[in-house]
Amino acid sequence: MAKFSNHSSRPSPFQPFIVILVVVFFLFHTITTSHSATLLNVLDFGAIRGGGRDSSPAFRRAWAKACTSSESTIVYVPKGRFLVRPIEFHGGCGNNDISFHIDGALVAPSDYRILGDVGSWLSFDGVDGVSLSGGVLDANGAALWNCKSSAAHCPVGAMTLNFRNSNNIRIRGMMSKNSQLFHILIDGCKNVLMEGVNIVAPSHSPNTDGIHIETSTHVTIVNSIIQTGDDCISIGPGSRNLWIQRIRCGPGHGISIGSLAHNKNEPGVRNVTVSNAIFSGTQNGLRIKSWARPSSGFVYGVQFLGATMHNVQNPILIDQHYCPHNLNCPGQESGIKISNIIYKDIVGTSATPIAIKFDCSSRNPCNGIRLEDVRLTYQNEVAKSSCEYANGKALGLVQPNGCFS
Numbered sequence: 038m039a040k041f042s043n044h045s046s047r048p049s050p051f052q053p054f055i056v057i058l059v060v061v062f063f064l065f066h067t068i069t070t071s072h073s074a075t076l077l078n079v080l081d082f083g084a085i086r087g088g089g090r091d092s093s094p095a096f097r098r099a100w101a102k103a104c105t106s107s108e109s110t111i112v113y114v115p116k117g118r119f120l121v122r123p124i125e126f127h128g129g130c131g132n133n134d135i136s137f138h139i140d141g142a143l144v145a146p147s148d149y150r151i152l153g154d155v156g157s158w159l160s161f162d163g164v165d166g167v168s169l170s171g172g173v174l175d176a177n178g179a180a181l182w183n184c185k186s187s188a189a190h191c192p193v194g195a196m197t198l199n200f201r202n203s204n205n206i207r208i209r210g211m212m213s214k215n216s217q218l219f220h221i222l223i224d225g226c227k228n229v230l231m232e233g234v235n236i237v238a239p240s241h242s243p244n245t246d247g248i249h250i251e252t253s254t255h256v257t258i259v260n261s262i263i264q265t266g267d268d269c270i271s272i273g274p275g276s277r278n279l280w281i282q283r284i285r286c287g288p289g290h291g292i293s294i295g296s297l298a299h300n301k302n303e304p305g306v307r308n309v310t311v312s313n314a315i316f317s318g319t320q321n322g323l324r325i326k327s328w329a330r331p332s333s334g335f336v337y338g339v340q341f342l343g344a345t346m347h348n349v350q351n352p353i354l355i356d357q358h359y360c361p362h363n364l365n366c367p368g369q370e371s372g373i374k375i376s377n378i379i380y381k382d383i384v385g386t387s388a389t390p391i392a393i394k395f396d397c398s399s400r401n402p403c404n405g406i407r408l409e410d411v412r413l414t415y416q417n418e419v420a421k422s423s424c425e426y427a428n429g430k431a432l433g434l435v436q437p438n439g440c441f442s
Protein backbone atom coordinates (compact mmCIF):
# COMPACT_ATOMS: atom_id res chain seq x y z
CA MET A 38 0.00 0.00 0.00
CA ALA A 39 2.80 2.42 1.01
CA LYS A 40 4.80 1.52 -2.06
CA PHE A 41 1.83 2.23 -4.31
CA SER A 42 1.22 5.71 -2.89
CA ASN A 43 4.93 6.49 -3.15
CA HIS A 44 4.83 5.57 -6.77
CA SER A 45 1.70 7.51 -7.61
CA SER A 46 2.98 10.61 -5.82
CA ARG A 47 5.64 10.89 -8.51
CA PRO A 48 3.75 11.97 -11.63
CA SER A 49 4.85 10.15 -14.74
CA PRO A 50 4.00 11.20 -18.30
CA PHE A 51 3.49 7.52 -19.15
CA GLN A 52 0.90 6.85 -16.50
CA PRO A 53 -2.24 7.74 -18.48
CA PHE A 54 -0.89 5.78 -21.41
CA ILE A 55 -0.32 2.70 -19.25
CA VAL A 56 -3.82 2.96 -17.79
CA ILE A 57 -5.33 3.13 -21.27
CA LEU A 58 -3.23 0.18 -22.37
CA VAL A 59 -4.41 -1.90 -19.43
CA VAL A 60 -8.06 -0.97 -20.05
CA VAL A 61 -7.77 -1.80 -23.74
CA PHE A 62 -6.11 -5.10 -22.91
CA PHE A 63 -8.91 -6.12 -20.55
CA LEU A 64 -11.65 -5.02 -22.97
CA PHE A 65 -10.04 -7.00 -25.74
CA HIS A 66 -9.55 -9.96 -23.44
CA THR A 67 -13.22 -9.92 -22.37
CA ILE A 68 -14.48 -9.64 -25.94
CA THR A 69 -12.28 -12.46 -27.24
CA THR A 70 -13.17 -14.68 -24.25
CA SER A 71 -16.90 -14.22 -24.72
CA HIS A 72 -16.50 -14.87 -28.44
CA SER A 73 -14.55 -18.04 -27.98
CA ALA A 74 -17.84 -19.95 -28.01
CA THR A 75 -19.45 -20.56 -31.38
CA LEU A 76 -22.81 -18.82 -31.58
CA LEU A 77 -25.61 -20.44 -33.56
CA ASN A 78 -28.71 -18.29 -33.98
CA VAL A 79 -31.80 -20.43 -34.64
CA LEU A 80 -33.01 -17.77 -37.12
CA ASP A 81 -30.05 -18.75 -39.31
CA PHE A 82 -31.34 -22.34 -39.25
CA GLY A 83 -34.83 -21.41 -40.41
CA ALA A 84 -36.68 -20.62 -37.19
CA ILE A 85 -39.63 -18.29 -37.76
CA ARG A 86 -40.93 -15.78 -35.25
CA GLY A 87 -44.61 -15.31 -34.66
CA GLY A 88 -45.82 -18.78 -33.79
CA GLY A 89 -47.34 -19.54 -37.19
CA ARG A 90 -44.83 -22.01 -38.57
CA ASP A 91 -43.09 -24.91 -36.86
CA SER A 92 -39.56 -24.00 -35.84
CA SER A 93 -38.60 -27.42 -34.50
CA PRO A 94 -36.66 -28.40 -37.68
CA ALA A 95 -34.51 -25.29 -37.14
CA PHE A 96 -33.78 -26.31 -33.54
CA ARG A 97 -32.85 -29.81 -34.73
CA ARG A 98 -30.51 -28.42 -37.37
CA ALA A 99 -28.85 -26.06 -34.87
CA TRP A 100 -28.38 -28.97 -32.42
CA ALA A 101 -26.91 -31.17 -35.16
CA LYS A 102 -24.50 -28.38 -36.07
CA ALA A 103 -23.52 -27.86 -32.41
CA CYS A 104 -22.87 -31.59 -32.16
CA THR A 105 -20.41 -31.53 -35.03
CA SER A 106 -18.20 -29.16 -33.05
CA SER A 107 -16.07 -30.02 -30.06
CA GLU A 108 -15.94 -26.37 -29.01
CA SER A 109 -18.15 -24.55 -26.58
CA THR A 110 -21.31 -23.72 -28.54
CA ILE A 111 -24.22 -21.43 -27.83
CA VAL A 112 -27.56 -22.03 -29.50
CA TYR A 113 -29.22 -18.64 -29.38
CA VAL A 114 -32.97 -18.08 -29.44
CA PRO A 115 -33.73 -14.37 -29.86
CA LYS A 116 -36.80 -12.52 -28.61
CA GLY A 117 -40.14 -13.56 -30.07
CA ARG A 118 -42.48 -16.54 -29.95
CA PHE A 119 -41.44 -19.71 -31.72
CA LEU A 120 -43.89 -22.51 -32.39
CA VAL A 121 -42.13 -25.76 -31.57
CA ARG A 122 -43.38 -29.34 -32.01
CA PRO A 123 -41.87 -32.17 -29.92
CA ILE A 124 -38.09 -32.45 -30.22
CA GLU A 125 -35.63 -35.07 -28.98
CA PHE A 126 -32.06 -33.92 -28.54
CA HIS A 127 -29.83 -36.97 -28.48
CA GLY A 128 -26.44 -37.25 -26.88
CA GLY A 129 -23.39 -39.06 -28.05
CA CYS A 130 -22.72 -36.02 -30.15
CA GLY A 131 -19.12 -35.25 -29.24
CA ASN A 132 -19.77 -31.83 -27.79
CA ASN A 133 -20.09 -31.59 -24.01
CA ASP A 134 -20.51 -27.83 -23.84
CA ILE A 135 -23.73 -26.75 -25.53
CA SER A 136 -25.72 -23.88 -24.03
CA PHE A 137 -29.10 -22.65 -25.09
CA HIS A 138 -29.46 -18.91 -24.45
CA ILE A 139 -33.10 -18.13 -24.80
CA ASP A 140 -34.47 -14.60 -24.92
CA GLY A 141 -37.76 -15.60 -26.52
CA ALA A 142 -40.54 -18.09 -25.87
CA LEU A 143 -40.99 -21.61 -27.17
CA VAL A 144 -44.68 -22.25 -27.64
CA ALA A 145 -46.37 -25.61 -28.08
CA PRO A 146 -48.90 -26.19 -30.89
CA SER A 147 -52.47 -25.31 -29.98
CA ASP A 148 -53.64 -28.85 -30.84
CA TYR A 149 -52.79 -30.64 -27.58
CA ARG A 150 -52.62 -34.05 -29.31
CA ILE A 151 -49.39 -33.10 -31.04
CA LEU A 152 -47.56 -33.10 -27.69
CA GLY A 153 -49.96 -35.31 -25.79
CA ASP A 154 -49.56 -38.31 -28.09
CA VAL A 155 -45.75 -38.13 -27.86
CA GLY A 156 -45.50 -37.87 -24.05
CA SER A 157 -42.72 -35.32 -23.92
CA TRP A 158 -42.19 -31.96 -25.54
CA LEU A 159 -38.52 -31.00 -25.29
CA SER A 160 -36.42 -33.99 -24.36
CA PHE A 161 -32.72 -34.48 -23.92
CA ASP A 162 -31.49 -38.05 -23.75
CA GLY A 163 -27.95 -39.14 -23.02
CA VAL A 164 -26.48 -35.65 -23.21
CA ASP A 165 -23.51 -34.29 -21.26
CA GLY A 166 -22.76 -30.65 -20.42
CA VAL A 167 -25.95 -29.03 -21.68
CA SER A 168 -27.17 -25.80 -20.15
CA LEU A 169 -30.32 -23.80 -20.71
CA SER A 170 -30.72 -20.23 -19.63
CA GLY A 171 -33.49 -17.69 -19.82
CA GLY A 172 -36.61 -17.89 -21.91
CA VAL A 173 -40.13 -19.17 -21.54
CA LEU A 174 -41.48 -22.62 -22.34
CA ASP A 175 -45.22 -22.32 -22.84
CA ALA A 176 -46.83 -25.73 -23.28
CA ASN A 177 -50.36 -24.40 -23.66
CA GLY A 178 -51.76 -27.14 -21.43
CA ALA A 179 -55.22 -25.70 -20.72
CA ALA A 180 -57.02 -27.41 -23.61
CA LEU A 181 -55.78 -30.83 -22.50
CA TRP A 182 -56.75 -30.19 -18.85
CA ASN A 183 -60.22 -29.20 -20.07
CA CYS A 184 -60.45 -32.37 -22.12
CA LYS A 185 -59.51 -34.39 -19.04
CA SER A 186 -62.03 -32.67 -16.81
CA SER A 187 -64.79 -33.31 -19.36
CA ALA A 188 -63.98 -37.04 -19.03
CA ALA A 189 -63.68 -37.39 -22.77
CA HIS A 190 -61.05 -39.63 -24.32
CA CYS A 191 -57.86 -37.61 -24.02
CA PRO A 192 -54.17 -38.31 -24.45
CA VAL A 193 -52.14 -38.68 -21.23
CA GLY A 194 -50.19 -35.54 -22.08
CA ALA A 195 -46.56 -34.50 -22.34
CA MET A 196 -43.93 -33.45 -19.85
CA THR A 197 -42.43 -30.14 -20.90
CA LEU A 198 -38.66 -30.36 -20.37
CA ASN A 199 -37.16 -33.82 -19.95
CA PHE A 200 -33.63 -34.85 -19.16
CA ARG A 201 -32.94 -38.58 -19.21
CA ASN A 202 -29.63 -40.41 -18.70
CA SER A 203 -27.75 -37.13 -18.83
CA ASN A 204 -24.89 -35.58 -16.85
CA ASN A 205 -23.73 -32.08 -15.97
CA ILE A 206 -26.92 -30.18 -16.73
CA ARG A 207 -27.73 -26.58 -15.81
CA ILE A 208 -31.06 -24.84 -16.07
CA ARG A 209 -30.99 -21.21 -15.09
CA GLY A 210 -33.43 -18.32 -15.10
CA MET A 211 -36.03 -20.15 -17.14
CA MET A 212 -39.82 -20.06 -16.95
CA SER A 213 -42.03 -23.04 -17.69
CA LYS A 214 -45.75 -22.36 -18.07
CA ASN A 215 -48.86 -24.48 -18.26
CA SER A 216 -47.32 -27.87 -18.86
CA GLN A 217 -49.64 -30.69 -19.90
CA LEU A 218 -48.00 -32.95 -17.26
CA PHE A 219 -44.79 -32.48 -15.20
CA HIS A 220 -42.94 -29.28 -16.12
CA ILE A 221 -39.40 -30.61 -15.64
CA LEU A 222 -38.33 -34.25 -15.43
CA ILE A 223 -34.86 -35.33 -14.27
CA ASP A 224 -34.53 -39.09 -14.70
CA GLY A 225 -31.34 -41.13 -14.68
CA CYS A 226 -29.13 -38.02 -14.39
CA LYS A 227 -26.00 -37.02 -12.49
CA ASN A 228 -24.97 -33.54 -11.48
CA VAL A 229 -27.87 -31.24 -12.28
CA LEU A 230 -28.18 -27.62 -11.19
CA MET A 231 -31.44 -25.70 -11.46
CA GLU A 232 -31.31 -22.10 -10.40
CA GLY A 233 -33.85 -19.29 -10.61
CA VAL A 234 -36.43 -21.50 -12.26
CA ASN A 235 -39.99 -20.20 -12.36
CA ILE A 236 -42.84 -22.62 -12.88
CA VAL A 237 -46.43 -21.48 -13.30
CA ALA A 238 -49.67 -23.38 -13.79
CA PRO A 239 -53.11 -22.99 -12.19
CA SER A 240 -53.94 -24.80 -8.93
CA HIS A 241 -56.59 -26.91 -10.69
CA SER A 242 -54.28 -28.21 -13.43
CA PRO A 243 -53.91 -32.01 -13.07
CA ASN A 244 -50.50 -33.72 -12.65
CA THR A 245 -48.55 -30.59 -13.46
CA ASP A 246 -45.75 -31.29 -10.94
CA GLY A 247 -43.09 -28.61 -11.04
CA ILE A 248 -39.89 -30.67 -10.96
CA HIS A 249 -39.84 -34.46 -10.73
CA ILE A 250 -36.58 -36.24 -9.94
CA GLU A 251 -35.92 -39.95 -10.02
CA THR A 252 -32.99 -42.35 -10.30
CA SER A 253 -30.68 -39.34 -10.16
CA THR A 254 -27.82 -38.12 -7.99
CA HIS A 255 -26.39 -34.72 -7.11
CA VAL A 256 -29.37 -32.65 -8.11
CA THR A 257 -29.47 -29.07 -6.80
CA ILE A 258 -32.48 -26.77 -7.01
CA VAL A 259 -32.06 -23.26 -5.63
CA ASN A 260 -33.87 -19.91 -5.65
CA SER A 261 -36.90 -21.12 -7.52
CA ILE A 262 -40.58 -20.27 -7.49
CA ILE A 263 -43.10 -22.97 -8.22
CA GLN A 264 -46.85 -22.39 -8.50
CA THR A 265 -48.72 -25.35 -9.85
CA GLY A 266 -51.56 -27.89 -9.58
CA ASP A 267 -49.58 -30.83 -8.17
CA ASP A 268 -46.32 -31.31 -6.25
CA CYS A 269 -43.94 -28.37 -6.51
CA ILE A 270 -41.07 -30.85 -6.32
CA SER A 271 -41.53 -34.61 -6.29
CA ILE A 272 -38.74 -37.03 -5.53
CA GLY A 273 -39.07 -40.57 -6.80
CA PRO A 274 -37.19 -43.82 -6.17
CA GLY A 275 -33.43 -43.89 -6.65
CA SER A 276 -32.85 -40.20 -5.83
CA ARG A 277 -29.67 -39.50 -3.86
CA ASN A 278 -27.72 -36.44 -2.76
CA LEU A 279 -30.29 -33.77 -3.45
CA TRP A 280 -29.92 -30.19 -2.33
CA ILE A 281 -33.05 -28.03 -2.45
CA GLN A 282 -32.79 -24.50 -1.10
CA ARG A 283 -34.84 -21.31 -1.10
CA ILE A 284 -37.95 -22.56 -2.83
CA ARG A 285 -41.30 -20.80 -2.84
CA CYS A 286 -44.11 -23.24 -3.37
CA GLY A 287 -47.81 -22.50 -3.78
CA PRO A 288 -50.29 -23.11 -4.99
CA GLY A 289 -49.39 -26.78 -5.24
CA HIS A 290 -49.10 -30.00 -3.26
CA GLY A 291 -45.79 -29.15 -1.60
CA ILE A 292 -42.41 -30.87 -1.68
CA SER A 293 -42.86 -34.61 -1.67
CA ILE A 294 -40.61 -37.62 -1.39
CA GLY A 295 -42.80 -40.15 -3.20
CA SER A 296 -44.97 -41.68 -4.13
CA LEU A 297 -42.75 -44.65 -3.34
CA ALA A 298 -43.50 -48.39 -3.25
CA HIS A 299 -45.32 -48.33 -6.52
CA ASN A 300 -43.05 -51.19 -7.54
CA LYS A 301 -41.93 -54.17 -5.54
CA ASN A 302 -38.28 -53.71 -6.48
CA GLU A 303 -37.33 -50.12 -6.04
CA PRO A 304 -34.09 -48.30 -5.26
CA GLY A 305 -34.19 -46.12 -2.14
CA VAL A 306 -34.04 -42.38 -1.55
CA ARG A 307 -31.05 -41.17 0.45
CA ASN A 308 -29.45 -37.90 1.54
CA VAL A 309 -31.97 -35.20 0.70
CA THR A 310 -31.77 -31.68 2.14
CA VAL A 311 -34.58 -29.16 1.80
CA SER A 312 -33.75 -25.83 3.36
CA ASN A 313 -35.50 -22.47 3.50
CA ALA A 314 -38.67 -23.43 1.73
CA ILE A 315 -41.77 -21.24 1.93
CA PHE A 316 -45.17 -22.83 1.37
CA SER A 317 -48.24 -20.69 0.75
CA GLY A 318 -51.72 -22.21 0.66
CA THR A 319 -50.42 -25.61 -0.38
CA GLN A 320 -52.02 -28.99 0.23
CA ASN A 321 -48.84 -30.27 1.92
CA GLY A 322 -45.59 -28.81 3.11
CA LEU A 323 -42.90 -31.42 3.66
CA ARG A 324 -44.26 -34.84 2.75
CA ILE A 325 -43.01 -38.39 2.51
CA LYS A 326 -45.53 -40.61 0.79
CA SER A 327 -45.60 -44.29 -0.04
CA TRP A 328 -48.10 -46.71 -1.38
CA ALA A 329 -49.41 -49.29 1.09
CA ARG A 330 -47.66 -51.97 -0.91
CA PRO A 331 -44.67 -54.28 -0.48
CA SER A 332 -41.41 -52.80 -1.72
CA SER A 333 -37.66 -53.04 -1.33
CA GLY A 334 -37.41 -49.23 -1.20
CA PHE A 335 -36.40 -46.93 1.64
CA VAL A 336 -35.95 -43.31 2.66
CA TYR A 337 -32.80 -42.67 4.67
CA GLY A 338 -31.21 -39.40 5.73
CA VAL A 339 -33.49 -36.45 5.02
CA GLN A 340 -33.09 -32.98 6.49
CA PHE A 341 -35.90 -30.49 6.36
CA LEU A 342 -34.34 -27.27 7.63
CA GLY A 343 -35.98 -23.90 8.03
CA ALA A 344 -39.40 -23.99 6.43
CA THR A 345 -42.21 -21.45 6.71
CA MET A 346 -45.82 -22.57 6.30
CA HIS A 347 -48.59 -20.16 5.41
CA ASN A 348 -51.99 -21.80 5.72
CA VAL A 349 -50.80 -25.26 4.66
CA GLN A 350 -53.22 -28.19 5.01
CA ASN A 351 -50.59 -30.78 6.07
CA PRO A 352 -47.39 -28.95 6.99
CA ILE A 353 -45.46 -32.07 8.09
CA LEU A 354 -46.68 -35.40 6.79
CA ILE A 355 -45.48 -38.96 6.45
CA ASP A 356 -48.16 -41.03 4.76
CA GLN A 357 -47.36 -44.70 4.29
CA HIS A 358 -50.92 -45.69 3.54
CA TYR A 359 -51.43 -44.18 0.12
CA CYS A 360 -53.89 -46.36 -1.74
CA PRO A 361 -56.41 -44.47 -3.85
CA HIS A 362 -59.77 -46.25 -4.06
CA ASN A 363 -58.24 -49.04 -1.91
CA LEU A 364 -57.13 -50.79 -5.06
CA ASN A 365 -54.06 -52.95 -5.57
CA CYS A 366 -52.62 -52.66 -2.07
CA PRO A 367 -52.15 -56.24 -0.89
CA GLY A 368 -51.84 -56.31 2.91
CA GLN A 369 -52.37 -52.53 3.01
CA GLU A 370 -48.96 -51.93 4.61
CA SER A 371 -45.93 -50.32 3.05
CA GLY A 372 -42.60 -52.03 2.59
CA ILE A 373 -40.73 -48.71 2.54
CA LYS A 374 -38.36 -48.26 5.49
CA ILE A 375 -38.19 -44.65 6.62
CA SER A 376 -35.38 -43.54 8.96
CA ASN A 377 -33.21 -40.61 10.00
CA ILE A 378 -35.52 -37.77 9.11
CA ILE A 379 -34.86 -34.34 10.65
CA TYR A 380 -37.32 -31.45 10.83
CA LYS A 381 -35.63 -28.34 12.21
CA ASP A 382 -36.88 -24.74 12.45
CA ILE A 383 -40.27 -25.35 10.90
CA VAL A 384 -42.72 -22.55 11.68
CA GLY A 385 -46.02 -21.09 10.53
CA THR A 386 -49.68 -21.84 10.18
CA SER A 387 -51.64 -24.97 9.41
CA ALA A 388 -54.96 -24.83 7.58
CA THR A 389 -56.18 -27.92 9.46
CA PRO A 390 -56.03 -28.88 13.18
CA ILE A 391 -53.39 -31.59 12.63
CA ALA A 392 -50.13 -29.98 11.58
CA ILE A 393 -47.82 -32.95 12.15
CA LYS A 394 -48.88 -36.38 11.00
CA PHE A 395 -46.66 -39.45 10.99
CA ASP A 396 -48.78 -42.27 9.62
CA CYS A 397 -46.16 -45.01 9.32
CA SER A 398 -46.35 -48.65 8.41
CA SER A 399 -47.05 -51.21 11.17
CA ARG A 400 -44.72 -53.60 9.37
CA ASN A 401 -41.98 -50.97 8.94
CA PRO A 402 -42.33 -48.28 11.61
CA CYS A 403 -40.57 -44.96 10.99
CA ASN A 404 -37.32 -44.72 12.97
CA GLY A 405 -35.02 -41.91 13.99
CA ILE A 406 -37.37 -39.01 13.36
CA ARG A 407 -36.16 -35.80 14.96
CA LEU A 408 -38.24 -32.68 15.48
CA GLU A 409 -36.27 -29.65 16.60
CA ASP A 410 -37.63 -26.14 17.10
CA VAL A 411 -40.96 -26.60 15.40
CA ARG A 412 -43.87 -24.20 15.96
CA LEU A 413 -47.03 -24.69 14.01
CA THR A 414 -50.34 -23.08 14.84
CA TYR A 415 -53.91 -23.56 13.75
CA GLN A 416 -56.24 -20.59 14.11
CA ASN A 417 -53.82 -18.89 16.52
CA GLU A 418 -53.57 -21.92 18.80
CA VAL A 419 -51.00 -24.67 18.97
CA ALA A 420 -51.94 -27.25 16.35
CA LYS A 421 -52.19 -31.02 16.98
CA SER A 422 -49.98 -33.92 16.03
CA SER A 423 -50.77 -37.52 15.26
CA CYS A 424 -48.40 -40.51 15.28
CA GLU A 425 -48.77 -44.13 14.20
CA TYR A 426 -45.73 -46.40 14.46
CA ALA A 427 -43.38 -43.41 14.61
CA ASN A 428 -40.20 -43.52 16.73
CA GLY A 429 -38.11 -40.46 17.33
CA LYS A 430 -37.40 -37.54 19.60
CA ALA A 431 -38.23 -33.89 20.02
CA LEU A 432 -35.57 -31.28 20.83
CA GLY A 433 -35.97 -27.62 21.74
CA LEU A 434 -39.41 -26.10 21.56
CA VAL A 435 -41.69 -28.38 19.58
CA GLN A 436 -45.35 -27.38 19.24
CA PRO A 437 -47.41 -29.44 18.66
CA ASN A 438 -45.50 -32.08 20.60
CA GLY A 439 -43.74 -35.01 18.97
CA CYS A 440 -46.25 -37.75 19.97
CA PHE A 441 -43.61 -40.45 19.43
CA SER A 442 -44.09 -43.94 20.78
Ligand SMILES: *[C@@H]1O[C@H](CO)[C@@H](O)[C@H](O)[C@H]1NC(C)=O
Nearest residue numbers: 255256277278279280308309
Ligand atom coordinates in the same frame (compact mmCIF):
# COMPACT_ATOMS: atom_id res chain seq x y z
C1 LIG B 1 -25.33 -35.40 0.48
O1 LIG B 1 -25.73 -34.60 -0.62
C2 LIG B 1 -25.06 -33.37 -0.69
C3 LIG B 1 -25.69 -32.57 -1.81
O2 LIG B 1 -25.57 -33.17 -3.04
C4 LIG B 1 -23.58 -33.62 -0.91
O3 LIG B 1 -22.91 -32.39 -0.94
C5 LIG B 1 -23.06 -34.48 0.23
O4 LIG B 1 -21.71 -34.80 -0.02
C6 LIG B 1 -23.87 -35.75 0.35
N1 LIG B 1 -23.45 -36.49 1.53
C7 LIG B 1 -23.10 -37.76 1.47
C8 LIG B 1 -22.72 -38.38 2.79
O5 LIG B 1 -23.08 -38.42 0.45
